[in-house]
Amino acid sequence: MKKILCLYSTREGQTKKIVEHIVAQLDGYESEFVDLHLHPKLNLALYDKVLIGASIRYGRLHQSLYQFIDHHARQLDEANAAFICVNLTARKEEQKKDTPEGSVYIQTFLRQSAWQPKLIGVFAGALRYPRYRFFDRMMIRLIMKMTGGETDTSKEVEYTNWHKVDLFAQKFKDM
Incomplete structure (x- = not known):
């Protein structure tokens, strides 16, 4: 069976909920969920796909995300890996804040990150x-x-x- 690694950085759980929703649509995959805040060191080559989801709080992604990427940048470049960013600004779809090009958070991420994902999603989160x-x-x-x-x-x-x-x-x- 194919394997997918699902990494997430979430505060109240909406990012994990979105990641779980995505993975539920991938028939034929065994999934493993890992909290990025635990600073895991993983062998990404063991997985057919990698999905990383992170949420914004006070205009920033959690430092754990960048630490993980710094440690795994080469493996991420070689993997079938995608990234999703969850934030409340993305609720403004009419202003294109829900697109990689229109999201200031994604643009900042791409400037600061050692990894340039092949596929990026930007989704509105939840207000709790x-x-x-x-x-x-x-x-x-x-x-x-x-x-x-x-x-x-x-x-x-x-x-x-x-x-x-x-x-x-x-x-x-x-x-």
């Missing part, structure tokens, strides 16, 4: 106010107010466009 610590809840509320988003801190809102995720899954399957 009740799950955040007080400080995070207030800071994210301020950011959402400035960007025209939901500010009711009693709500949880999922902005993920699942149809778009399905289209990415097909591209990933075909690579």
Whole structure:
């Protein structure tokens, strides 16, 4: 059976949920899920495909992602590997913030990363106010107010466009 390695960096779980959704559409693959925050050192050659998903918090990807890439850059270049970035800005599809070209986060990632993925997806995440610590809840509320988003801190809102995720899954399957 073919094997897929699914690496994720997530805060409240939406990135992992999206990665799981993508992998569920890949028939015939045995999947292994690994939290990037654990700083794993893996042999990527053991896998037929590699999917890395990371979320943005306060405008940045977690340092664990860059540490993993720095350690595995050559293997990632040789692998059938794809990258997805999950962030709340991507909810602005009409402004193309959900595309690699329109995402400032992806453009920054590509400048800072030793790896240049062959396939990149950008997806809106979820707003989970009740799950955040007080400080995070207030800071994210301020950011959402400035960007025209939901500010009711009693709500949880999922902005993920699942149809778009399905289209990415097909591209990933075909690579």
